[in-house]
Amino acid sequence: xxxxxxxxxxxxxxxxxxxxxxxxxxxxxxxxxxxxxxxxxxxxxxxxxxxxxxxxxxxxxxxxxxxxxxxxxxxxxxxxxxxxxxxxxxxxxxxxxxxxxxxxxxxxxxxxxxxxxxxxxxxxxxxxxxxxxxxxxxxxxxxxxxxxxxxxxxxxxxxxxxxxxxxxxxxxxxxxxxxxxxxxxxxxxxxxxxxxxxxxxxxxxxxxxxxxxxxxxxxxxxxxxxxxxxxxxxxxxxxxxxxxxxxxxxxxxxxxxxxxxxxxxxxxxxxxxxxxxxxxxx
Ligand SMILES: NC(=O)c1ccc[n+]([C@@H]2O[C@H](COP(=O)([O-])OP(=O)(O)OC[C@H]3O[C@@H](n4cnc5c(N)ncnc54)[C@H](OP(=O)(O)O)[C@@H]3O)[C@@H](O)[C@H]2O)c1
Numbered sequence: 001x002x003x004x005x006x007x008x009x010x011x012x013x014x015x016x017x018x019x020x021x022x023x024x025x026x027x028x029x030x031x032x033x034x035x036x037x038x039x040x041x042x043x044x045x046x047x048x049x050x051x052x053x054x055x056x057x058x059x060x061x062x063x064x065x066x067x068x069x070x071x072x073x074x075x076x077x078x079x080x081x082x083x084x085x086x087x088x089x090x091x092x093x094x095x096x097x098x099x100x101x102x103x104x105x106x107x108x109x110x111x112x113x114x115x116x117x118x119x120x121x122x123x124x125x126x127x128x129x130x131x132x133x134x135x136x137x138x139x140x141x142x143x144x145x146x147x148x149x150x151x152x153x154x155x156x157x158x159x160x161x162x163x164x165x166x167x168x169x170x171x172x173x174x175x176x177x178x179x180x181x182x183x184x185x186x187x188x189x190x191x192x193x194x195x196x197x198x199x200x201x202x203x204x205x206x207x208x209x210x211x212x213x214x215x216x217x218x219x220x221x222x223x224x225x226x227x228x229x230x231x232x233x234x235x236x237x238x239x240x241x242x243x244x245x246x247x248x249x250x251x252x253x254x255x256x257x258x259x260x261x262x263x264x265x266x267x268x269x270x271x272x273x274x275x276x277x278x279x280x281x282x
Contacts, residue, residue, distance in 0.1 A: 001031070001055075002031050002032060002033060003030075003031060003032035003033075003055055003056055003057070004032070004033065004035065004051055004054070004056035004058075005021065005025075005032050005033065005034040005035070005056060005057050005058050005059075005258060006034070006035055006036075006037045006047070006051050006056065006058035006059075007034070007035070007036040007037065007058060007059045007060075007061060008037055008039045008044060008047055008048060008058060008059070008060050008061070008064060008068075009036075009038070009039070009059075009060060009061030009062055009063070009064055010038050010039060010040065010062070010063065010064075011038065011062075012036035012037065012038050012061065013036065013038070015036050015061065016247065016272060016275045016276065017034065017036070017059060017247075017251055018034050018035065018036050019271050019272065019274075019275040020248065020251055020267075020268040020269075020271040020272045020275070021034035021251060021254075021255065021268075022034050022271075023267050023268060023270075023271035024251075024255050024263055024264050024267055024268050024271075025259075027264045027267040028259065028261070028264055030259055032258075034058075039064070041063070041064060041067060044060075044064050044067055044068065044071070045067075045071050048060070048068060048071050048072075048088060048095070049071065049095065052088055052089065052090040052095045053090060053095070055090065056090075057087075057088060057089035057090065057257075057258040058087075058088060058089075059086055059087055059088075059254055060085055060086050060087075060088065061086065065084035065085055065086055065099075065129050066083055066084055066129070068084075068085040068086070068088065068097060069082075069083055069084055069085040069097065069099075071085075071088075071095070071097075072085055072088055072095050072096060072097025073094040073095045073096070073097075074094045074095065074096045074097065075096075075097045075098075076096070076097065076098040076099065077166075078098055078099040078100075078101075078102040078103070078133075078136065079097050079098060079099050081132070081136060081162075081163060081166045082099050082101075082102065082129060082132040082133055082136065083129075083132070083162070084099050084101070084129040084132065084133070085097035085098065085099055086098075086099050086100055086101055086250070086254070087099070087100045087253070087254040087257055087258075089257055089258050096257070098253075098254075098257055099133060100250040100251075100253035100254045100257070101129070101130060101133035101134075101246070101250050102133045102136045102137055103137075103249065103250065103253040104133070104246045104247070104248075104249040104250025104251075104252075104253060105130075105133050105134040105136075105137035105138075105220075105246050105249075105250075106136075106137035106140055106141065106249075107245075107246075107249035107252075107253075108218075108241075108243075108245035108246035108248075108249050109134075109137055109138070109141055109218065110141065111245055111249070112218065112241045112245060113189070113216060113218075115141065115142065116188075117138070117141060117142070117143050117188060117189050118141065118142035118143070119142060119143075119144050120143055120144060120145075120186070120188045120189065121143070121144060121145040121146070121147075121171075121184065121186045121187050121188065121189075122138055122143050122145070122146050122147075122187065122188070122189040122190070122191060123146070123147045123148075123149060123175075123183060123187050123189070123190045123191070123206075124138075124146055124147070124148050124149070124190075124191045124193055125149050125150070125179060125190065125191065125192050125193060125194050125205045125206060126148075126149075126150055126192065126193035126194035126195075126205075127148055127150035127152070127155040127156040127158075127159045127174075127193075128155075128193065128194075128195075130193040130220050131148065131150075131159060131191075131193035132159060132162075132163060134191050134193055134218075134220065135148070135159075135163055135167070135169075135172070136163070136166075136167065138169075138189075138191075139167040139168060139169050143169065143189075144169065144170050144171065145169060145170060145171035145172075145173075145186075146169055146171065146172050146173070147171075147173050147175050147184075147187075148160060148172070148173065148174050148175060149175040149177075149179045149181075150174070150175075150179070150194075151179060151194075153174060153175075153176055156174035156175065157174040159174070160172050160173065160174045179205070179206065180206055180207055180210065182210065183210075183211070183212065183215065185212070187215060188214065188215060188216065189215065189216050189217075189218065190206055190211070190215055190216075190217050190218075191217075191218045191219075191220065192205040192206070192217070192218070192219045192220060192221060192227075192229060193220050194221075195221065196221070196229075197219060197221035197223070197227040197228060197229050198221055198223060200223070200228070202228070204228065204229045204232065205219075205229060206229075208229065208232040208233050208236055208238070209236075211233065211236070211238060213236075213237065213238065215238065216238070216239040216240070217229065217230065217233050217238060217239070217240035217241070218240075218241055218243075219240065219241065219242045219243055220243040220246060221242065221243050222242045222243040222244045222247060222276075223242075224276060224277075226242050227242050230242045244272065244276060247272070248265075248268055248269055248272050251263070251268060252265060252268060255268075
């Protein structure tokens with residue numbers, strides 16, 4: 001019987017996940033289909049539980065990740081710390097939930113930068129779910145200090161309060177000044193975990209002309225043709241990557257939770273590359 005893997009969220013129409021998850025399932029000979037289902041908050045509990053108990057599994061995306069964290073019966077440590085669940089499956093009679101954005105951010109940062117931020121300091125722009133995931137990832141990569149800057153400072157403070165007990169960072173601060181205030185010379189990485197950059201005309205999350213040459217950028221946002229922030233930084237000779245690698249890596253981690261086997265990285269990477277280039281008609 002074909003297994004249903006569903007992406008639950010709203011909107012879901014433009015998600016690239018069905019493209020690379022279906023490519024992976026096909027390559028691995030798994031009898032399952034991954035479908036994007038637009039669903040309301042009201043319908044989420046019934047759909048998630050019903051799909052999982054029928055032997056299916058899936059992902060949860062905006063705006064339902066926090067709601068899903070409260071629905072799953074066996075949340076992972078990443079779900080408990082971030083308060084967000086993006087992956088669910090049924091195993092041993094219970095619905096499990098994980099937040100593979102944490103593993104995705106970790107693996108993408110490791111892929112792009114290796115271990116060179118160990119003992120270093122970073123600035124994370126934004127204080128939503130993605131920010132929490134990337135902070136946990138930076139913590140496991142051995143980053144020593146993180147300053148969280150957010151338009152709404154109260155949200156950055158709440159994030160620090162929630163995460164501080166669960167991390168080994170020696171410094172985790174909510175920044176009280178403007179998002180684009182200057183960077184301490186010891187900061188070697190700036191991460192964009194805001195939604196700025198999703199639109200082609202969005203302002204930069206941090207002005208590229210103010211960045212020191214030695215800093216590296218990781219933009220969690222991705223869009224066809226790179227984000228403006230990444231393009232402008234590269235034009236200035238600054239090392240910068242968008243969120244596509246994280247998207248791939250969180251998807252690989254989800255595949256592994258659902259199927260209990262390693263994800264076919266090259267198949268998924270190629271499918272994502274084709275989709276991002278607009279060559280895929282799926
Ligand atoms: N690459 C990946 O795999 C991956 C995975 C997850 C998320 N993401 C991306 O990460 C981004 C954040 O996602 P999320 O789930 O954390 O979203 P979220 O929980 O809605 O948080 C959005 C963040 O963006 C800030 N923001 C929104 N509009 C802004 C503006 N005009 N100026 C300054 N700040 C603004 C918000 O600040 P306030 O608190 O002040 O509203 C908040 O900090 C999204 O673009 C998403 O696509 C990528």
